[in-house]
Amino acid sequence: MSDESTSSLQLTFNSRLKRARLEFRVDECFKSRKPPRELINRLEERLKEERSEGFIETFLIFHKRLDEFWAHIRSLEGEIDGDKTVKFTLAQGGRIYSEIKIETFKNLGIANLSCKIPPKKMSSISFNAFLFNVMLQLDQEDMPISVDRGQMRFLYLMLKNGQALDAVKIVSQPKADEVSSAGYMVRINPQLHYATLHVYDSRWLADELSCKKLLKEARVALKKVNVKDIKMNFLEGHSIEKISSLLTKTQAFGFSMPYDLLIAYDEQYRLNANLLANDKAVSELDLQNLSAPKAKHRRLRSDYIQFELDPTAMKATVIAVDEKIDKVRSLIDDKWLIAELAKAGINYGFETTLPDFVEALKRGDTIVGSLIAKGKAAEPGESLAFIPLVNVEEDSGETVDLRERQNNKVVHTDDLVGEVRYTDGEAGMTVEGKFFFARGSAIALGIQTGDGIVVKHDCQFFATRDGLLSIENNIISCKTVYVHKGSINLASGNLKFEGSVVVEGDIESGASVEIVGSLVVKGSIDSAKVRCTGDVEVKGGVNTGKRGYLHVGGNASVGFIENSIVQVKQSLSVQRLITHSWIVCGGAIQVRDESKGMILGGLLCSWQAIVCAKFGSDKGHTTQCRIGSNYQDELRLQRLAQRIKRFQEASDENQSSIELLEKPGRRLSEDQIKHHDYIRKNAGRYERIILKLKESKTALDQAMVYNQDATLIVTDIIDKNSMVFMSGKKITIPTNLKGVLLSLAVPKGILDLSEIDSFQRSHPNAIVGLR
Secondary structure, rough: OHHHHHHHHHEEEEOOEEEEEEEEEOOOHHHHHOOHHHHHHHHHHHHHHHHOOOOOOEEEHHHHHHHHHHHHHOOOOOOOOOOOOEEEEEEEEEOOOOOEEEEEEEEOEEEEEEOOHHHHHHHHOOOHHHHHHHHHHHOOOOOOOOOOOHHHHHHHHHHOOOEEEEEEEEEEEEOOHHHHOOEEEEEEOOOOOEEEEEEEOOOHHHHHHHHHHHHHHHHHHHHOOOOOOOOOOEHHHHHHHHHHHHHHHHHOOOOOOEEEEEEEEEEEHHOHHHHHHHHHHHHHHOOOOOOOOOOOOOEOOOOOOOOOOOOOOOOEEEEEOHHHHHHHHOOHHHHHHHHHHHOOOOOOOOOOOOHEEEEEHHOOOOOOOOEEOOOEEEEEEOOOEEEEOOOEOOOOOOEOOOOOOOOHOEEEOOOOOEEEEOOOOOOEEEOOOOEEEOOHHHHHHHHHHHEEEEOOOOOEEEEEOOOOEEOOOOOOOOOEEEOOOOOOOOOOOOEEEEEEEOOOOOOOOOOEEEHHHEEEEEEEEOEEEEEEOOOOEEEEEEEOOOOEEEEEOOOEEEEEEEEOOOEEOOOOEEOOOEEEEEEEEEEEEEEOOOOOOEEEEEEEEEEOEEEEOOOOOOOOOEEEEEOOOHHHHHHHHHHHHHHHHHHHHHHHHHHHHHHHHOOOOOOOHOOOOOOOOHHHHHHHHHHHHHHHHHHHOOOOOOOEEEOOEEEEEEEEEEEOOOOEEEEEEEEEEOEEEEEEEEEEOOHHEEEHHHHHHHHHOOOOOOOOOOO
């Protein structure tokens, strides 16, 4: 493939899901009649390596499906935008799980699924791996069932919850003639009580607005088919995320339809829908050169030659030459060999050796074992700096940036966590064409090591234990950390720990976690009670329900929050959305997705600011916020309000009993007279308690100190029905507004974001955007 073609088609590999995905612009299909085969051949080699090294047991490459999609796009030439990007799943690999069993009855066209996997083992199995095993067995049995993936997602959640599956009938997708002219269908399973959405018309996936409209209609349709009035848990956050993700996938172009989605299930199951989003938190490695390091020495390949790269990427040696080179020997020249080296990712250091290698290849002489490229060493400068490594891998296989948040990144024994390097001088270059500066002296820089870190060669810093990396005041240390394998649930027991904790799974329903230190959760928190004195990072979502909570003594960073009770002493960062939650925060609340970040329903209290793209909605519950109020004062107010509510309910119930006993014409027994006297006394007691609580609440309201620099920043739409209290005063929103800052320091409390620069100059302490 040419350089142009390679740069416009990107092949990525998800190291955890063992899934390869091809991303390209639509106009690539118009340039050639067939999709390129070179990348597929390289992908096949990579998957064979994965299999030989034991990472997978088998794999499937979807050649035919790619050809069909390519032809489908070509048939739409002139009707679709050639600049649109599409993501295509090209291959899937995985392990074979003998516990997943398919029994087929071909004469009836039926297949049953049975599966019993221990919870500990199930915690390591992704949905992709589960579905891959089901589809693989159906393919081996030559059973042509169009599997309803919505059902598969529900069964996967049941297995994650510790349920066994015994001969569950695999449901097919609804047929096209069963679907109404609306282009979608919602159906509910009468036995297992779950609901699925099936989309047939790609126009629903044309843009984000259409996707959201589809989900609103699906919710209405669910009510119609739910004839038994089963109390269903509608998966709003999961559904929005999954449907929106289709905007750049094949379904948006009318291919691979229908699309199946689990949208609701019976609340009595108490499942954790956040498990369906966990697989998103895995980075994808670029496979254009297929050179991701697996060992200290890396093996690189071009079409005809294999090379070995040393750990420093400063030397490249030839280790094999393919016999098929005989067919192109007459074409070999300097340009040909440079192109071969580039295909393997070798871009520098071969200038002096190139002529000799070209002549040797032309003659057919052996070049195996010869050094073909050598990097250039760097020369020291004057300025030194500690450089945290940007590619430290966590157990999940994902790459993290230590400079983004050092104090919440797991390192392991013998990990190289950073180096001292010059920031000037003459830069060196690896054979891959990457610049670097010379290593310096840790002693000269004055940087020190704390517990759990050792320095070698006066420049490299290594971890001597598993822990959380901390860089404070020029001291690098590795804090003690407890790594909990799998999920925390009723089976594993509750967790109390003094020190930092990493949970490699989820914190599930009914569990209780108390940490004196920092907490990293690689899964999600669902209906659990979590209290942590330090920082908290949750890769997935938080859904505590009414009985759970999340209390954080430091900063918190989560994927999304739904139906939760959350207290954060410092700042809260949410990646996607906050819905129907009660949140009190001592710093700022930020929803980081600049285009889709949404706050919907609930009550949010923040001392500094709330920043999001969209705030409130004209449908559903009113979205409320109190900004500029003190964290501790807000907690006291909420506790007082809850106590007043409880005592008022008790007083109302007590008064009902009095009215019942004092009903005209009713004769009371001796015991009833005693009971009447008792509840009469209670009535006065309740009145005194409620009065005292209300006085305390009023006094606290009057004594509250507010932050006059508090702000609410909405970059897209704020709904007019939202209730916004800024530093104790309500700001009236006259109509739906776009791109505004709300603050008591501006006229009428509302400022267009186009005028934000002058506001920032006059209020330097105010937050005016994402941080």
